[in-house]
Amino acid sequence: KNEVEQSPQNLTAQEGEFITINCSYSVGISALHWLQQHPGGGIVSLFMLSSGKKKHGRLIATINIQEKHSSLHITASHPRDSAVHICAGPNGGSQGNLIFGKGTKLSVKP
Amino acid sequence: EAGVAQSPRYKIIEKRQSVAFWCNPISGHATLYWYQQILGQGPKLLIQFQNNGVVDDSQLPKDRFSAERLKGVDSTLKIQPAKLEDSAVYLCASSLASNEQFFGPGTRLTVL
Numbered sequence: 001k002n003e004v005e006q007s008p009q010n011l012t013a014q015e016g017e018f019i020t021i022n023c024s025y026s027v028g029i030s031a032l033h034w035l036q037q038h039p040g041g042g043i044v045s046l047f048m049l050s051s052g053k054k055k056h057g058r059l060i061a062t063i064n065i066q067e068k069h070s071s072l073h074i075t076a077s078h079p080r081d082s083a084v085h086i087c088a089g090p091n092g093g094s095q096g097n098l099i100f101g102k103g104t105k106l107s108v109k110p
Numbered sequence: 111e112a113g114v115a116q117s118p119r120y121k122i123i124e125k126r127q128s129v130a131f132w133c134n135p136i137s138g139h140a141t142l143y144w145y146q147q148i149l150g151q152g153p154k155l156l157i158q159f160q161n162n163g164v165v166d167d168s169q170l171p172k173d174r175f176s177a178e179r180l181k182g183v184d185s186t187l188k189i190q191p192a193k194l195e196d197s198a199v200y201l202c203a204s205s206l207a208s209n210e211q212f213f214g215p216g217t218r219l220t221v222l
Contacts (some may be wrong), residue, residue: 004152033211042116042214045210086152098211100153103151
């Protein structure tokens with residue numbers, strides 16, 4: 001069974017700061033997911049990546065398969081980035097079955 | 111393209127009562143997932159369907175939880191009877207095979 005750990009659990013930043021959220025997992029995976037959950041809202045998929053780096057606007061996700069580690073970076077952070085950011089990887093069982101980290105609660109102050 | 115729809119968005123019941131949640135996945139998505147997310151934790155898979163068949167229900171508390179997807183499209187998740195510890199957000203997601211999952215807005219259940 002895959003174990004997914006995230007750090008930090010909570011993160012407070014000033015608007016404009018560069019933010020990094022880390023995720024490590026215990027079992028080799030084919031792809032890792034980064035998700036965003038706003039208060040009271042559902043979950044939005046940010047990235048699904050299996051190698052290297054992906055970029056979407058101010059968001060960048062990287063993954064190192066050998067080290068079983070991924071990072072989510074936010075450049076020029078903004079208060080609307082405030083949300084819980086969750087990484088998830090395959091559980092090793094049925095295809096598509098994900099196991100989620102506990103999430104990183106990000107708060108960006110204006 | 112319409113997203114994953116869930117209803118109700120909120121539900122408050124007393125313990126030992128029954129409750130049902132409904133999910134309509136994205137059209138054409140064969141795989142449907144139900145997750146339970148307790149406050150402060152990441153979602154936990156309850157059950158995964160491929161069309162109308164169950165792929166994984168190993169973490170579903172079958173003494174009180176049940177789910178079905180009779181026609182391979184919509185799905186319902188039922189809790190009977192509910193316990194206090196069932197208070198959580200119940201998320202439905204769908205995907206094409208094992209690709210990226212798309213999540214619904216969730217149903218927030220409070221058991222008093």
